[in-house]
Each structure stands twice: as C-alpha cells, then as structure tokens.
Amino acid sequence: MLIVMSHRATEAELDAVVKAVQDMGLRATPIPGSERTAIGVLGNEGYVDDLTIRDLPGIKEILHVSKPYKLVSRDFHPQSSVVNVRGVAIGEGCRPIVAAGPCAVEGEEQIVKTALAVKAAGADLLRGGAFKPRTGPHTFQGLREEGLRLLALARKESGLPIVTEVMSPENVGVVAEYADLLQVGARNMQNFDLLKELGRIRKPVLLKRGMSATIEEFLSSAEYILTGGNTEVILCERGIRTFETATRNTMDLSVVPLIKELSHLPIMVDPSHATGKRSLVPPMTKAALVAGAHGILIEVHPEPEKALSDGPQSLTFQGFAALMDDVRKLNSFLHF
Ligand code: PEP
Ligand code: MN
Numbered sequence: 364m365l366i367v368m369s370h371r372a373t374e375a376e377l378d379a380v381v382k383a384v385q386d387m388g389l390r391a392t393p394i395p396g397s398e399r400t401a402i403g404v405l406g407n408e409g410y411v412d413d414l415t416i417r418d419l420p421g422i423k424e425i426l427h428v429s430k431p432y433k434l435v436s437r438d439f440h441p442q443s444s445v446v447n448v449r450g451v452a453i454g455e456g457c458r459p460i461v462a463a464g465p466c467a468v469e470g471e472e473q474i475v476k477t478a479l480a481v482k483a484a485g486a487d488l489l490r491g492g493a494f495k496p497r498t499g500p501h502t503f504q505g506l507r508e509e510g511l512r513l514l515a516l517a518r519k520e521s522g523l524p525i526v527t528e529v530m531s532p533e534n535v536g537v538v539a540e541y542a543d544l545l546q547v548g549a550r551n552m553q554n555f556d557l558l559k560e561l562g563r564i565r566k567p568v569l570l571k572r573g574m575s576a577t578i579e580e581f582l583s584s585a586e587y588i589l590t591g592g593n594t595e596v597i598l599c600e601r602g603i604r605t606f607e608t609a610t611r612n613t614m615d616l617s618v619v620p621l622i623k624e625l626s627h628l629p630i631m632v633d634p635s636h637a638t639g640k641r642s643l644v645p646p647m648t649k650a651a652l653v654a655g656a657h658g659i660l661i662e663v664h665p666e667p668e669k670a671l672s673d674g675p676q677s678l679t680f681q682g683f684a685a686l687m688d689d690v691r692k693l694n695s696f697l698h699f
C-alpha cells in the first residue's frame with residue numbers, strides 16, 4: 364500500500380499517519396518526492412484494510428499496490444537509482460557502461476591479457492566467471508577461489524573494477540571479499556537463499572533474468588535483495604527461452620523500456636548470452652543502447668576458438684575494439 368500525502372500536509376500530519384500504520388503492526392517508510400511525500404507500507408501479506416487511516420488529515424490518496432514487488436517499483440521510489448561500482452556510476456543519466464571479459468577465468472595470462480585489452484578498448488568493468496554454473500558436470504567448472512585471486516590481480520594490473528558470479532549462499536562471503544559487483548546468473552535468479560544472503564551484504568549485485576522468468580518474477584527476485592537492506596541492485600536482460608533454436612536465446616529488448624517504467628533500478632543487457640553467436644553481438648549491443656540500456660555485458664576472449672566455455676559467442680580483442688569505436692559514436696549521438 365502507498366499513502367500519498369497532500370503537498371500541504373504538515374510534518375505532524377505525516378508523523379501521525381506513520382504512527383497509525385505502525386499501530387496496525389506494519390512498517391511505514393516515508394518517501395519524500397519533489398512534489399509530494401508518500402508513505403510506503405510494508406509488512407503486510409495481503410490486502411490492508413485502510414479503515415483506521417483513510418480519514419486522517421493530510422492524506423491525498425491511498426493506492427493499494429497489487430504488485431508482488433514494492434521496494435523495486437517506481438510507485439515506491441519514483442526517482443531512478445544510480446549504482447556505484449567502485450567509482451563507476453551505472454543508471455539513468457549516466458553514460459552507458461561496458462563490462463567485458465571472458466566467460467570464465469582460465470588462467471593468469473588469459474585474464475590479465477584480456478583485462479588490459481578491454482581496458483585499452485574503453486571498457487569500464489572486467490567480467491570473468493570463477494564459479495561457473497555449467498549445464499553438465501563433465502565440463503570446466505571454473506577455477507573458484509583461485510579464479511577470484513586472478514581477477515583481483517587483473518584488477519590491479521588494469522585498474523578495472525571486477526564483476527563475477529556467486530552461485531551459492533555459502534560463497535557470498537568469499538566472492539564479496541574480491542568482487543566489486545556480484546553477479547547472480549540466470550540459473551540462480553530464483554535461488555531465494557542466495558538472494559536473501561545478498562540482501563545482507565553492502566556490495567552491488569548484478570541480477571540476471573532467469574531464462575524462463577517473467578518480468579514480475581524477475582523484479583520479485585530483486586525485491587528479495589532490497590528487502591534485506593541492500594539497495595544496490597542492477598538488473599540484466601540476457602535472453603529468454605523461446606521455440607527459436609537459431610539463436611541461443613531470444614533477446615527480449617522491450618524489457619529495457621518496460622523495466623524503466625516499472626522500476627527505478629538500472630537495467631543492463633548481455634547480448635553475448637542472448638544471441639550465443641559472435642556476429643550478432645555488435646548489432647544487438649547497438650540495439651540495446653538505442654533502447655536505453657544502462658550498460659552492456661560482453662564476452663571477450665584472447666582466442667575464442669580455444670575458450671573453455673562460450674567461445675562461439677566471445678569477441679576477439681580486435682572485434683571488441685571495433686565495436687567500442689561504434690559504441691562511442693553511438694553514445695555521442697545519444698548525448699552521452
Ligand atoms: C555468464 O555471464 O557467463 C553466465 C553464465 O550468464 P547467464 O547466467 O546469463 O547464463
Ligand atoms: Mn558465458
């Protein structure tokens with residue numbers, strides 16, 4: 364429930380409404396705005412009967428928000444959120460950022476070389492999986508903690524902040540020690556114990572959309588993290604499963620403007636996993652920027668044909684540098 368106060372409401376009237384909500388056993392969060400103050404009501408598990416508050420002075424209207432998510436919604440937080448990842452600002456009004464790097468950290472030379480190459484081409488963040496969620500158990504599972512140490516080394520060499528995946532609640536602590544941005548992969552979007560654990564830390568989280576998740580499910584997963592008190596969440600569209608097999612997934616680009624309508628959280632796009640095909644990554648990167656994405660996540664590998672995972676969708680250093688030239692031109696056209 365959202366209580367919208369009149370712009371003439373006094374401080375005392377606001378306090379009285381907050382107290383009345385608390386007396387109902389619910390939490391009241393005042394949300395100051397440029398034109399009005401609203402009070403977000405949390406803690407209810409169903410419809411709230413507003414009989415005891417609806418006639419209190421200063422109230423303009425009471426909205427019964429029927430969505431399962433509140434903290435992530437624009438109704439509760441009209442102003443767009445900007446998330447800061449070790450000095451890199453991500454969100455509305457900021458230049459769209461590019462996070463680039465290999466699917467998986469495979470060794471020191473590979474990750475440091477890639478970090479320096481993507482940095483030279485203009486990337487803002489370095490990506491690389493240390494804990495890898497692989498479909499089958501007989502494939503490369505990632506270097507785990509050793510991979511985290513190598514990412515930290517690559518950060519030191521290149522100056523780029525790092526984004527890497529965390530797969531289980533037990534590993535949130537160790538991944539948070541190294542990562543500047545913790546990624547939740549598509550397969551774990553509804554790992555609720557993981558999301559709750561990420562709500563307890565104070566580091567930014569990149570939440571990828573599950574491959575069959577609706578937007579309501581996607582935003583409800585983000586709601587878990589914000590409910591824990593961690594408000595630094597960036598959403599990421601990475602393609603969904605459809606009947607189509609010519610591409611790895613179907614890139615659902617309309618979610619970029621849609622998420623912006625529904626939520627104040629930044630939204631990024633991952634054209635690498637969305638398409639699964641190297642040649643499609645540059646055009647879909649540009650499409651995502653035109654649609655208004657706040658950032659792009661791209662896989663880059665020194666020798667894609669030898670990559671231990673996701674080689675077919677990984678760009679070469681040269682391919683990435685060429686794409687970044689176009690990204691800069693496009694960003695200046697888009698006034699960034
Ligand atoms: C990845 O970023 O390497 C990854 C595994 O992505 P997703 O969870 O979107 O499949
Ligand atoms: Mn990958």
